Structure formats: C-alpha cells, structure tokens
Amino acid sequence: MAKRRRVGNLMALAVLAALVQRPMHPYEMASLLRAHGKGTDMKIKWGSLYSVVHSLAKHGLVEVAESSRQGGRPERTIYRLTEAGRQELADWERELIVTPEQELPRFKAALSVISVLAPDEVVTLLQRRLEVMEARLADQREALAGYLREVPRLFLIEDEYEVAMREAEAAWVRSLLEELTSGTFPGLGLWRDYHETGHVPPEISEIAERGGDTD
Template sequence: MDSSSRRKVSNPLGLAVLGLLMESPAHPHAMAATLRERGMDRVFKVTTGSLYDVVRALERAGWIEARETIRVGGRPERTVYQHTALGREEFVRWVDELVRVPADEYPKFLSAVSYLGALGPDGAVAALRERAGRVRASMEEIRQGHREVLESGEVPRLFVVEAEYAVRMQEAELGWIEEIIDDIEAGRLAWPGPATGRGGAGGEVR
C-alpha cells in the first residue's frame, strides 16, 4: 500500500488548499478566487462544494484550523483558516513524495490514440488537426495568464511555475500530433485492414 492511500486527505485539491495557506491564512472563498486568478483551476478541479468539503476534511485531520471569523459589509460570515504544525509537516511530505515518485496516470487522450486506427487515415488526421488547434489555443491562454500574473508583481514566479510545466507538456503533445499527422499523410504510418485487433480503417475492433 502506497503512502497516498494511507494519507488522511488524498484529494489533490487538499494540496492546493495547504499550499495557499503556506502563503497566508485565508477563507475558502478567497482560496477559490486565488486558484482561478492564477489559472490553477486547470490543475485542480475547483468548485465551491468540493473546496468546502476538502477544507472540512483537512480540519478533521488536524492539518488546518480556524483562526477567526470575519464579516465584510453585508456579506455572510467567513471562517479564515491557517495551517497547524502537523499540516505544514504533511504538506511538505506530500509535495516531496509527488515530486520524487512518478505516479501512474491514465489520461483519456492516451487511451483514445491506442485505437486511432478505428478512425481511418482521413478521420484520424481530421481529429488530430482539431486537437492540435485546441492545444495551441490552450497554450496561448496559459501563457497569457502566466504573463499577466508575473507582470502584476503580486505573485513570485515560483508560485505559478506549474503553468510553465503545463505549456512544456502541451508543446510536447503538439509536436507529437504534428509528427503523426505528417506520417499519416506521407504514408509512413501503415494503416492495416479492418480486422487488426485495435481498430482498423473499417473501425472493427476485436
């Protein structure tokens, strides 16, 4: 059994909450706003319900604690949370593990390209070209958001370095897509018959 399965809170959004609280105490509404402002909602699935669920789980685990309750104007009261000593230790341990140890991931795109043959050469090229366009648009959106955050001077580069990693991963994916498209169009990627076991030109899969 790996350590992630033994961890009291293993939801990746919990990592984001702990990371934000390393900077300063905050209430969940402010946490959600910060994650979106920094484009981290591409990394973590952020919804109001999921964020509050994670905050409660972290509090039950003893990793964070309520610091104070505040009210601004006519808005509802909001609880500001901060790290506990245990929470800081667990956060550092969690980050260290994730950086050191590659984890098995199962991206949907990888599962789909395993059966690219089902689309036929023309269908595969069309689908890949559309994906390439979407990847380029996403890359530009991430780059623009990253530039704006850095130019604001409010957030150190270290706190948004994941955006640079995301762009590099998309650059690699885009390069691979373009190579496959070229290979299909040049006839370098052989297209087998319909009964191939993984989807041939006719789309038949055993």
C-alpha cells in the same frame, strides 16, 4: 508508491498552501485560489471546499483561529495551519514532485481505439486538433510572457510546465501526421484495407488475439 493521505483531495493541498500565507475564512480561501488560477492547475470541485476544510480540521491539519458572529449572520470561522498541516503539506509536495504517476487523459483513450476510424479521417481529425492546439499554445505563450514581466517565475512554474507538455504533444501529433500522410506509418496498408473491405486482415486478427491473452 503514493502514501494514503488523511485528506487525499487535491483541493486539500491547495488549501494547506493558501494557509501558509495567513489564517483565512473558507470564502477567502476560495477567492484566493480562484485568483491564482488553481482551478486550471488541478481538478477542483468548489462546492466541496467547506467539507475539505472540515476534514482537514478533523485530522488536525488546520485549526480554528477565530470564530465570531455578527447579528443574525452565519458564524464566521477563520482557520489557520497547524504544525502537523505544515509537515503534511511539505511531505505531500515532495511526494508529488518525486513520484511519477500514470495519468489517463481522454486523448490517450481515443488513441487506444483509433483503428475504428479510417486513416484519412484520422488525418483530418488530427489536423484539426493540431490547429486548435497551436492556437491555444500561441495564446498561452503570449500570456506567460506577459505574466513573467510582472510575476516572479517561481509563481508561474506550473503554467510553464503546461506549455511544455502541450508543445510536446503538438510535436508528437505533427510527427504522427507526417507518417500517416507520407505513407511511412507501419501497417498503414492493413489499416486502410480493413476500412475499405470491412474484413479484419489475418495479421491484425492474430495480434489482437495475442494481446487479449495478456489482459
């Protein structure tokens, strides 16, 4: 089970990792995280950066390294990682790697109620989804190959993972399309009959009732 973190926002993980390099002002942290594409690696609300940094400081995970003011400009505060923050970062990273968590993508939500659409329409929609996925995959593979010529693989491992996950999803969509278009998908006839007649087949109704009893 995942631990309850003192600051659980994933932006905190990114901030702690950035401060491993050197002490920084929050604006510098944001610039570095954007430059490294962290907005695509995790869900980040950039407007919350300062509050995340303040929370990390409150819990002793970062501390003020330097604070100065020039003329009438706002105070400039530079933060550094504490030993407690370094330990939190390492412990959090270990947990994220070793503990699988259930993620709920929007596509899974759509699949959970896919029967509301007729099979033929689902085929058309999946084909369009697959076309978009394959185009994006081609772009991602090309970009990754280019980056690997200049950047060590260690710093691109998250991009490699994303490509692998997208490839796996695309392969699954292709296999589902094959079943639907070849007619080998189990229960396809009942699904089609429902949309042609507007009546839920008794077999499907019975299964739905049994499923509802287990919620």
